[in-house]
Amino acid sequence: MTRDRDARILRELVEAHGETFAEEAGITVSDTPQPLYRLLVLAVLLSARIRGSVAVATARALSTAGLRDPRRMAASAWQDRVDALGRGGYRRYDERTATQLGDGARLVTERWGGDLRRLRREADGDIPRLRELLQEVPGLGPAGADIFLREVQHVWPEVAPYLDAKALSGAERLGLPTDPDRLVALAGDTGPAVLAAALVRAAVDRKVAEEARAQAAA
Numbered sequence: 001m002t003r004d005r006d007a008r009i010l011r012e013l014v015e016a017h018g019e020t021f022a023e024e025a026g027i028t029v030s031d032t033p034q035p036l037y038r039l040l041v042l043a044v045l046l047s048a049r050i051r052g053s054v055a056v057a058t059a060r061a062l063s064t065a066g067l068r069d070p071r072r073m074a075a076s077a078w079q080d081r082v083d084a085l086g087r088g089g090y091r092r093y094d095e096r097t098a099t100q101l102g103d104g105a106r107l108v109t110e111r112w113g114g115d116l117r118r119l120r121r122e123a124d125g126d127i128p129r130l131r132e133l134l135q136e137v138p139g140l141g142p143a144g145a146d147i148f149l150r151e152v153q154h155v156w157p158e159v160a161p162y163l164d165a166k167a168l169s170g171a172e173r174l175g176l177p178t179d180p181d182r183l184v185a186l187a188g189d190t191g192p193a194v195l196a197a198a199l200v201r202a203a204v205d206r207k208v209a210e211e212a213r214a215q216a217a218a
Contacts, residue, residue: 006176007186008216013174013198014190016215017208020197021046022151025059029193031155034069036116037108039151040137041073044100047144048093052204058088062101070114073105100139107137125158150200154193161192163199170203174212 022029027038041062045055065084067073073081081098090097112118123130127149134145146164153159163171163180171178176186187195202209 003186005216007188009174009176009212010183010187010190010195010198012215013202013208013212014187014194016212017198017201018190018194020151020154020193021052021056021147021200025056026063027059029151029154031117033115033117036152037070037073037114038063038068040104040108040116040134040140040148041067041101043134043144043148043151044097044104044137044139045090046147047139047141048090048097050090050092054089058085058090061085061088067101070105070108073101074109076102078102097139103138104140120156127159127162130159150196151193153196154191161195163192163196166203167196167199170199170201170209173206173209174199174202 020029022039022042025038025042027035027042029035029039038059042055042059045058046052048055061084062068065080067076067081067084078098081101082094085091085094085097108114108116119133120130123133131142131145131149134140134148135142140148143166146166149159149162150164150167153162161180161184163183168178168180171183177183183195183199184192202212
């Protein structure tokens with residue numbers, strides 16, 4: 001009975017809140033350079049203490065400004081980056097983040113040839129090492145690395161299942177097990193990236209968790 005209840009809660013949660021943050025930002029994640037870089041930028045934006053909706057809108061604004069790959073980002077004027085961040089509503093951190101995005105783009109270009117698949121190869125399947133390498137990118141701390149890994153596990157299967165502390169806190173709020181393998185089993189056909197995004201939304205918004213539990217009990 002408990003397993004059935006837990007599965008219903010997850011099903012209701014994913015049905016209502018199963019959009020990944022990359023999807024919300026208009027990024028179709030694939031194992032190719034540009035989507036991976038756009039996901040990296042999104043992770044930088046989401047890791048600041050700012051509303052997720054603002055970070056997502058800002059990722060879209062940077063894309064609209066043509067800053068979709070590290071070479072263009074590195075070549076762009078600092079003020080152009082500040083302006084794009086401002087259009088997305090990212091005003092509190094715009095100047096610092098504009099500098100970080102420029103520095104990060106140069107690092108990605110110079111160290112990995114603008115291709116984050118080379119970073120993946122450097123880690124060679126070692127997920128803690130992959131997480132460490134990601135944190136060499138300016139503006140990307142532990143939380144940002146976790147965001148990137150939660151979303152990229154869809155196309156980097158060796159990462160999966162990646163349910164970090166934030167996702168597991170969502171599971172706890174829902175009254176679900178906090179063991180990643182058990183959660184993946186309960187989720188059935190739901191991919192781990194979608195599962196992780198839904199759990200994070202429950203972690204940051206109590207109402208999301210309460211509604212999923214109520215719908216499952218109905």
